[in-house]
Amino acid sequence: MTHExxxxxxxxxPADRTVQDIAVIVSYLRHLAALTGVPPLLLSQLASVAYLEQLDSGVTLYRQGDRGTSWYAVLMGTLDVHVSKTGIVEDMNAVSRSLGMGSFFGESILDDSPRENTIVTREPCQLLRVEQRDFRALWQELLSPLSSQSQSKAEQRVASTSVILLAEDKAMLIQNVIMWSF
Known part of the structure; x- marks a missing residue:
């Protein structure tokens, strides 16, 4: 498959994509570190709703305290995560960590909590973006095949672990829940 x-x-x-477009996108997504182990059906669903975001260096994707609107997977490039202990944007002077190819972030859209950090591109980046309503639909569909007990346990794990994790670390939890369900 060519990059073109x-x-x-x-x-x-997404509304204009053909079955062939979805197949091409799935074929590409299957090889991305951020989506390793994701079942083919879920990849197909992602391919039908995702957008490609191409950003230059120095672009602020969102700020700490903003309302979340999208979930992201890093396809190429590096982004810096800034956190202000006071919540004041001007107090953000240090990079707490970086996100590179294979990382994903933005899970605060599941519970409508404000963003807990500011994300800035360090270099030109390509991101896969899924809007909140689509991500929530995929999330609900992911949990629905689970039995009530399993779903409750998965939701409890998300809730209890979310309390102790920083927002950017929730990504690994989400990936684990995805793996538990299939």
């Missing part, structure tokens, strides 16, 4: 075909397919509005 991937860009052509992912660049279409």
């Amino acid at each position: 075909l991937w860009y052509f397919s992912i660049d279409r509005r």
Whole structure:
């Protein structure tokens, strides 16, 4: 598969994508570190709703305290995570960590909590973006095949672990829940 075909397919509005576009996108996504182990059906669903975001260096994706609107997976590039202990943007002077290819973030959209950090591109980046309503639908569909007891346990794990994790560390938890359900 050529990169031109991937860009052509992912660049279409999700509503305009053909079955062939979805297949091309899934073929590409299957090889990404951020989506290793994700079942083919879920990859297909992601391919039908995701957007490609191409950002230059120095772009602020969102700020600490903002309302979350999207979930992201890093396809290329590096982003810096800044956290202010006071919550004041001007107090953010140190990078707490970096996110590179294979990372994903933005899970605060599941519970409508404000963003707990500021994300800035360190270099040109390509991100896979899924809007909140689509991510929530995928999340609910992911949990629905589980039995009530398993779903309750998964939700309890998310809730209890979320309390002790920083927002950017929730990504690993989400990946674990995805793996537990299949």
